[in-house]
Structure formats: C-alpha cells, structure tokens
Amino acid sequence: MDAAIRTQGLGKRYGETVALNSLDLEIAPGEVYGYLGPNGAGKTTTIRLLLGLHRPSAGSAQLFGIDAAGDPVAAHRRVAYVAGEPFLWPALTSAETFEYLARLRGGADVAYREELVRRFKLDVDKKVRALSKGNRQKVQLIAALASRAELLILDEPTAGLDPLMEVAFRESVGEAKERGQTVFLSSHILSEVEALCDRVGILSGGRLVDEGTLEQLRHLSAHVVDVTFDGPAPRLPELAGVRVRRAGENALRCEVSGAIRPLLAALAEQPVVALSSREPSLEEIFLHHYDSGGEGEKALPLNLPRVGDGGGGR
Amino acid sequence: MAAARAIARRSFADGRARNLSFALFFAVMALIQAVGYEHSYPTVKERLQFAASFGDNKAIRLFYGVPHDLVHIGGYVAWRSGGTLAIFVAVWGVFAAVRARRAEEDSGRQELILAAPLSRRTAFRAALLGVLGGAALLWLATWLGLLAGKLAAGPSAYLALAIVSVGLVFVGVGALVSELAPTRRLALGLGMIVFAVALALRIVADTSGALEWLRWASPLGWAEEMRPFTGARPAVLLLPAAATAGLLYAAARISLRRDVGTGVFSSGDRAAPRLRLLGGPTRLALRSERGTLAGWFAGIGLYAIVIGLLADTFSTANISQTLREQLHKLGGATIVTPTGALGFYFLIFTFAISLFACAQVSAARHEEAESRLETLFALPVSRRGWLGGRLALAAATALVLAMAAALLAWASAESQGSHVDLAAMLEAGLNCMPSALLFLGVSALALALVPRATALVAYGLVSVLFCWYLFGALLGVPQWTLDLSPFQHVALVPAQPFKLAEALVMLGLAALAIVASLWAFERRDVLGA
Numbered sequence: 046m047d048a049a050i051r052t053q054g055l056g057k058r059y060g061e062t063v064a065l066n067s068l069d070l071e072i073a074p075g076e077v078y079g080y081l082g083p084n085g086a087g088k089t090t091t092i093r094l095l096l097g098l099h100r101p102s103a104g105s106a107q108l109f110g111i112d113a114a115g116d117p118v119a120a121h122r123r124v125a126y127v128a129g130e131p132f133l134w135p136a137l138t139s140a141e142t143f144e145y146l147a148r149l150r151g152g153a154d155v156a157y158r159e160e161l162v163r164r165f166k167l168d169v170d171k172k173v174r175a176l177s178k179g180n181r182q183k184v185q186l187i188a189a190l191a192s193r194a195e196l197l198i199l200d201e202p203t204a205g206l207d208p209l210m211e212v213a214f215r216e217s218v219g220e221a222k223e224r225g226q227t228v229f230l231s232s233h234i235l236s237e238v239e240a241l242c243d244r245v246g247i248l249s250g251g252r253l254v255d256e257g258t259l260e261q262l263r264h265l266s267a268h269v270v271d272v273t274f275d276g277p278a279p280r281l282p283e284l285a286g287v288r289v290r291r292a293g294e295n296a297l298r299c300e301v302s303g304a305i306r307p308l309l310a311a312l313a314e315q316p317v318v319a320l321s322s323r324e325p326s327l328e329e330i331f332l333h334h335y336d337s338g339g340e341g342e343k344a345l346p347l348n349l350p351r352v353g354d355g356g357g358g359r
Numbered sequence: 360m361a362a363a364r365a366i367a368r369r370s371f372a373d374g375r376a377r378n379l380s381f382a383l384f385f386a387v388m389a390l391i392q393a394v395g396y397e398h399s400y401p402t403v404k405e406r407l408q409f410a411a412s413f414g415d416n417k418a419i420r421l422f423y424g425v426p427h428d429l430v431h432i433g434g435y436v437a438w439r440s441g442g443t444l445a446i447f448v449a450v451w452g453v454f455a456a457v458r459a460r461r462a463e464e465d466s467g468r469q470e471l472i473l474a475a476p477l478s479r480r481t482a483f484r485a486a487l488l489g490v491l492g493g494a495a496l497l498w499l500a501t502w503l504g505l506l507a508g509k510l511a512a513g514p515s516a517y518l519a520l521a522i523v524s525v526g527l528v529f530v531g532v533g534a535l536v537s538e539l540a541p542t543r544r545l546a547l548g549l550g551m552i553v554f555a556v557a558l559a560l561r562i563v564a565d566t567s568g569a570l571e572w573l574r575w576a577s578p579l580g581w582a583e584e585m586r587p588f589t590g591a592r593p594a595v596l597l598l599p600a601a602a603t604a605g606l607l608y609a610a611a612r613i614s615l616r617r618d619v620g621t622g623v624f625s626s627g628d629r630a631a632p633r634l635r636l637l638g639g640p641t642r643l644a645l646r647s648e649r650g651t652l653a654g655w656f657a658g659i660g661l662y663a664i665v666i667g668l669l670a671d672t673f674s675t676a677n678i679s680q681t682l683r684e685q686l687h688k689l690g691g692a693t694i695v696t697p698t699g700a701l702g703f704y705f706l707i708f709t710f711a712i713s714l715f716a717c718a719q720v721s722a723a724r725h726e727e728a729e730s731r732l733e734t735l736f737a738l739p740v741s742r743r744g745w746l747g748g749r750l751a752l753a754a755a756t757a758l759v760l761a762m763a764a765a766l767l768a769w770a771s772a773e774s775q776g777s778h779v780d781l782a783a784m785l786e787a788g789l790n791c792m793p794s795a796l797l798f799l800g801v802s803a804l805a806l807a808l809v810p811r812a813t814a815l816v817a818y819g820l821v822s823v824l825f826c827w828y829l830f831g832a833l834l835g836v837p838q839w840t841l842d843l844s845p846f847q848h849v850a851l852v853p854a855q856p857f858k859l860a861e862a863l864v865m866l867g868l869a870a871l872a873i874v875a876s877l878w879a880f881e882r883r884d885v886l887g888a
Binding site: 093097098100118121122124128132133136138141144148150151168169172175185 | 633643742
C-alpha cells in the first residue's frame, strides 16, 4: 500500500532563502501526523509543495504514490485541504461556497456536512464577506471534513476558533481518524497535537529536527527532575548530560538526558526536601529544540501568537 | 501632525506606480503633440488649410472636443492633448481616490489606522492629500512636457491646470462613491458610470450645435471652456474648484457618520443560496464578473449608438480633398461616407475590446493575488483548465461585445436613414477580434511569466501601442517602428477591406502566446499579492 504522504529530499528555496531543506517524510494511511514548528519554520511551504501549489527546488513529494507536482489533479481527488488563512469567495454565502467546492470535487457527504454545520454553529446564509475570520475558517473546515477525502491536510486549522469550536474540531478529527482517514495537522497548539496525533515531526529552520511517536520523543528527550531544598538552592557541580535551571528561591529544575545517577550522587549531600521526576511534556520537547537546534531561534513562550505563519513562507 | 503625514505619505506611495505611468504618459503626450504639429504642418499655409478643414468636423470633435485655434501651435496642442488627457485624468481621479479610500477599507486596513490615536477627519484628509500629491505630479509632468515642446511657460501651466482640474473633480467623485459603495468594485463601477455620463455629455455638446450648452454640465466640458492658449478664461476654474470642494465635503461628512467597513448602500450580508453558475471556475467567473461585464456592455453599447447617430454627419458634397488628406494624417481613411465614418470610429472599438481582453486577464490575476487560487488548486482542478476557461470566457465575451457594438451602430445609423451594409458592419465587429485576441494572449503570457506585473504589462502594452499607432505617424519616424503596433495592421473596416493575412498572423501569434501561457502557468508557483 502506498504511503499517504511520502517526500524524498524535498527542498524549496525562494531566491536566496532556503525555506525547506531535504525533507523526508513517510506517513501511512490512517495515521494522524502532527507537524510542529515555529513561525517561518517551513510548515506552510511543506504543505504548498505537497499540494503542488509551489514547485520543489529539490526532491519530490507523492500523495498515495501520485507525484504532487506531476499530476496534482489526480492527487487532489483524494485530498482535502484547510489553509491557514481562509481565502474564499467573498460574494458567495457559506451554503453557496459548500455547493461550489463540492461540485469542484465531484461530491460531498451532505448529511455529514449538515451535522457539521450544526456542530460548528455556522449560519450558512451569510455571505463570506460578512463572516469573521473564525467563521470563515469553519467554512473551510466543514467543506474539507464533509468531503470525506482520504487525506486531510490541515494548516493551523483552529486559528481563530474559540475554545468551544476547538472541542468540536477535535471531535471531528477523532471521527475522521476512526473512519480511517489520514490527517496531516500542522499546528502551534501543542495540547491539540498531543491529544490527536499518533506521530509528531518537529520542523525548525526548514529542517525536520525530530520525529516519532510522543513516547519515542519523550524517551529520547531529557527527563525533568524538580528538586526542592530546605533553604536556598545550592550550586551543583557541572555534570555531563544535565542542564540545571533555577526554579524559584529554593528549587532547581534539572533536565537529564542519559544516566540520572550522577545527579542523584550530587544531590545526596544536599538538604533535599522534595524530589520529583517526570517525562517531559511536548511543550518542553518543543522548546528544547528551539533552544538548541533551530538556527538561533530563541525559546518561545507557550501559546505562541498564531497569526502570520501562513505568509511566513512567502 | 505625524500620523497625518504618515498616512498621506502611505497613500501617495500606494499610488506610485499608477502616478508615475500616468505622469510619463502625460508628459509624452504633451510633447508629442507639439512636436507632431511642427512636423506635420510646418508652414502657415498648411496650418490654415488644416484649420479650414477641421473647423466644424464632428467626427474629430467626438474624440478631441471643439478646436478654437488650429493655426497656432498652442491652440492645436490645447485641443489635441487637452481633450485626450482630460479623459485619462478623469479615469485616474476615480481610480486614485477609490484606491485611497474604499480599497483601504475593503482590505480591513482602515480599521487598523482608525484604531490609532487620530480622528477620522484627519485620516480622510491625509489619504486624499496623498492623492492630491499625485495630481500635482501629473500637473508637473504635463507642464514639463509642454515646455519641452517649446510652448510658453505661463499658458502651458494653465493648460496643464485645466487638464488636471478634471482629475480633481473626479478625485471628488471617487471619494464620494467610496463612501456610498461598500466594496471597491462597486465604488469603481459607480465612479466609471459618472465618468461615462460626463464624457457622453461633452460629446453631445461638442457634436450637436443645438445642445452646446450641455458642455457646462460636464467637468470635461469645463476644461474646454477654460480655453487655454485661445483666450484663457481662468474664471471657469471656479467650477471644478467648487465641484471638487463640494464632493469632498460631502464625502467627509458621510465618512464621519457611518460605521467603518460599511457604505451608504449597504450590501445584503445574508442571502438564500442561489446555485446557478457554481458548476466550475469559469462559470463562477461569469457569475462574479457579471457586474463588470454589464458595465462594458453599457459603455460600448452607448458609444456604438452615438457613432451610429453621427455616421451621417459627413456628406460628400462639402468635403474637400484637403480634409481627406488631413484625416489620413490622423489615422483616418476615407471618412466621407457613413460607412467610412463608421470605419474610422470603429478604431476605438478595436482598442476598447483589446483593453477588455487585458482587463479580463487582470481579473484572473486578481483571483490569484487574493490567494483564492490556493483554495482552488488544492481541489481536483487543473491549472490549465482554470486559465484556459478564463481565456475562453474572455474571448467569447469580447466577441459578443464586438458584435453588439457592430449591430447597435448599424441599427442606430439605419434609424438616421444612413444606409450601411449590415454584413459590412458585422465584418467591422469581427475585425476587432484579431488584435483583441493577440492582447489576450500577451496578457496571459504575462500572467504566466511575470504574475505580479500582469496588469502593468497588459494595460501598459495596449495603451502605449495604441497611442503609438495614433500619434507616432505625426513624428515622421521610420515606418518599421510604426509597424510594431498591432493596430497598424488592423484595417478600418468597413471603410477599408478586411486585412486577412495580417489578421491571420495576429491570430497565429495569439494562439502561440496562449499555448505558451498555459504551459508556463502549470509550471510555476502560485503567487499571492
């Protein structure tokens, strides 16, 4: 069986700027894949290449074994796409937009679409021109989900949605997953990715810097050890594979990659009152990559501003 | 005030490309007429002959207005450039003001600006100040062009002012329709309707003796009545000044009262679904362009009727050999019969329909610039199918437009008892097509190869080549440079026989350009604005 998405050495440069560098992806049918990265990391560029909207400078991309740049029409029969910015026809109402998009595709699951319209609480007789960004986003989402396409490519699909609608979105993606649809979810919202995705790829500066299931990523990344002392936190000696940060007056947060024993030995002589060890959250994995990997990227706060990534690629 | 300065500067910069191309065009037009006159009519005798033959020529008045003095270079230039440039500057005014006001608001940027600590009054004034800066540039360019043509400084400045005064009135019109219409498109449409009415009034006034007073009802007529170089009447300047002030005042009043993002004519935000013409991108294009198409049909139809009515104004009895020769220099042929006159008039349709083809390709590029093609091409829609469909739609509508012009001109000529052969008129309609398709192909090629410059290449080429055809001959340049313009190879049907070989060459080139554009468009990145 062909992979839903396969890229080999996929690269794109815009003039002097390398937007994407030698990307190798393989996503199996039925998989829900989270695609993470900061603004300008190359997420939207990847999607444009997958859809054949932009021509690759190097390598190739296939959807279900069909070359994305060579035969986009055949590939797109099996794909539905939700863009980061909703670009629709302002003079059409939502109902007319659904009809138009369905006719271009050659059909849609109308009963499911009506259910989605109720779920997302969309007024379908309103012209797109008069809709807020979040509501326009719903139009795109509903059209894509109701297409029942085998592969959903979603570029920050919840940008502009309120929390209730995010719940509706997660429910709908869950349904798609149950039905065996493949989902490629590019996102900033780590909780969303953590809740929905089987596998995660982290993109930074146009390169895929990490990839795997959440468990694998956690396993490969540093464990977090929080230590609280009786009194001011002491200075610990330099230890290989351990990064120490102050976490308040009396506490330290240690990121341990590799063996934990040297840290325990160093702590043994200190007045430790509490010690907890846990696996890193996706947020910590994510920030870890920005701190170290991505070409001078600074650690970003969680809940990054979500606007503007769509234009970042170009 | 810093904020106002920033807005005015932004507004001026937004119009930079338009202002510069118009300024260049104005300077060249002003210069070309002065040089052309010296070149074509070097002696007093020739000038007297020219003036005698043109004194009452209605066919020529239709385009250029009424001449007051054709024996001196100033009067000639005021007539030839004044009439033409007044038309161009009016269009400029509508576009510039709508760009600065309604397009800003349509895009949502105005909300951002009004969220800053500045009043709406300041925002309004500053945006229009930027537009007026553009008008000043046009005035300067025209003046410099006239000076370069060795005309006197003072009267040249006055002529340039008379021309630009028309633009100022239409800046006022553009500002007002921007307050009325909720979208940029509708605002432009309304502005162009006002322009068409003003032009129609001027034409009627200049071509029919009885209704001459109508000239006072049109800003284009006021510019004529200022009589630069022919007994200047600067008091007439009060009319455009008052009209501009009145229009801007009304627009400012409305802008202070209404909600941002809305217009006086509110568009319905809700509608029951209408499912016609949703079957594909070409059909949707027909659906969404129908307002624009109606405008083209109205404009072209109106002028077809006018020229049909005027076709009989020549009679062989009072036409002199001199006039024939003079007309030939203007690009006319034998216009001594109604058929001949229609052939001469149809030249304008050849240009208008070529322009229409360019406008259609620009509209297609606009779809892409607004990023809607990303949505479209993520669906199973082929790029070739999309562009091919748009081009086919443009070609088909251009054909319908041309044939409608031919039929209406024929019917209106017939109603005046001037007998024109219907078949010959249909041939005149068809004769508009080869050049229109050639420009369609070239514009499509621009869309495929230099997408962001599509409108510039399309409109620029068609305007420059048409003007070159009209005025290049006056400069006495080598024939091969004139032959570069496709319009040079369009016969004045029905006055001249249809040039089959030339038409076939143009159609062949058009087909090549279209095939190449389809090929190249499939192989490039889809590019936003």
